[in-house]
Amino acid sequence: MATAKPLYERLSKNITAYPPEEAREMAFMLLDHYFGLRKTDVLTDKPLPPNRTEPDWFKILERLNRQEPIQHVIGTTIFCGLEFEVSPAVLIPRPETEDLVRLIMHDFADRRDDVPILDIGTGSGCIAVTLARFLPQSVVTGWDVSDEALTLARRNAEHLNADVTFEIQDILNVPADRVRKFDCVVSNPPYVTRSEAADMDRNVLDYEPDLALFVEDNDPLVFYKAVADFCVRHLTKDGACYVEINERFGEATRQVFSDRGFSTIQVYKDIHGKDRSIRATF
Numbered sequence: 001m002a003t004a005k006p007l008y009e010r011l012s013k014n015i016t017a018y019p020p021e022e023a024r025e026m027a028f029m030l031l032d033h034y035f036g037l038r039k040t041d042v043l044t045d046k047p048l049p050p051n052r053t054e055p056d057w058f059k060i061l062e063r064l065n066r067q068e069p070i071q072h073v074i075g076t077t078i079f080c081g082l083e084f085e086v087s088p089a090v091l092i093p094r095p096e097t098e099d100l101v102r103l104i105m106h107d108f109a110d111r112r113d114d115v116p117i118l119d120i121g122t123g124s125g126c127i128a129v130t131l132a133r134f135l136p137q138s139v140v141t142g143w144d145v146s147d148e149a150l151t152l153a154r155r156n157a158e159h160l161n162a163d164v165t166f167e168i169q170d171i172l173n174v175p176a177d178r179v180r181k182f183d184c185v186v187s188n189p190p191y192v193t194r195s196e197a198a199d200m201d202r203n204v205l206d207y208e209p210d211l212a213l214f215v216e217d218n219d220p221l222v223f224y225k226a227v228a229d230f231c232v233r234h235l236t237k238d239g240a241c242y243v244e245i246n247e248r249f250g251e252a253t254r255q256v257f258s259d260r261g262f263s264t265i266q267v268y269k270d271i272h273g274k275d276r277s278i279r280a281t282f
């Protein structure tokens with residue numbers, strides 16, 4: 001009977017575009033995705049499912065070796081324990097963003113009444129959907145400027161049974177007649193400057209959308225200014241704004257919020273010790 005380990009070894013050996021450690025990680029992900037086998041199943045050499053349909057491994061390896069992100073190859077990624085569909089139309093949800101979502105869940109966990117939340121630049125919908133699923137009091141709206149992203153976000157919400165209202169809206173052009181207020185505004189906007197692209201991996205540059213990644217060097221905080229301006233008008237007075245940030249601009253982004261009258265501004269670090277997110281309250 002065919003077992004997991006030889007296949008795992010064959011796959012990791014043939015993922016040649018990455019260092020061995022990463023290749024092995026990807027082989028685990030492939031076995032998990034296609035056959036539902038966990039790491040421990042592979043390591044203990046469990047049998048492969050008897051009536052499995054074998055995917056086209058040659059094609060899969062070819063795509064991986066072209067440095068196409070594995071999340072695109074398998075079509076999904078895990079975010080806060082939920083499986084999200086991803087595509088080249090959206091940023092692949094990242095672990096740093098999970099921390100931001102956990103911070104929000106922690107802050108609002110004890111609230112008894114409804115918590116209206118707005119996720120600006122929702123992309124795959126990972127932030128909006130996770131909050132809607134795990135924070136029962138939340139009433140979540142997700143905005144994005146990309147129609148394609150919204151289609152995917154809606155599909156993710158449906159598959160994950162999350163009640164989110166998605167709307168097409170550019171944060172740089174919000175009509176003045178918007179009257180709704182939110183207790184929580186969250187955003188992981190584009191924050192990589194064009195000049196930083198030189199240091200980035202091909203699997204990000206070639207496959208993830210520019211629209212979700214980049215800002216111009218002459219105004220790298222453009223989205224934070226827009227989000228903070230929006231909050232001045234649309235965040236309730238006890239509400240809070242949460243943003244993921246470029247590690248190079250921790251202090252400058254803090255300043256954007258303090259210039260607009262926010263008085264308590266905390267900068268949080270990611271697991272690598274870099275400034276990665278901000279919570280701002282009035």
Ligand code: GLN
Nearest residue numbers: 091122123188189190212
């Ligand atoms: N909100 C989405 C995420 O956190 C998309 C962010 C983006 O495209 N900049 O993954």
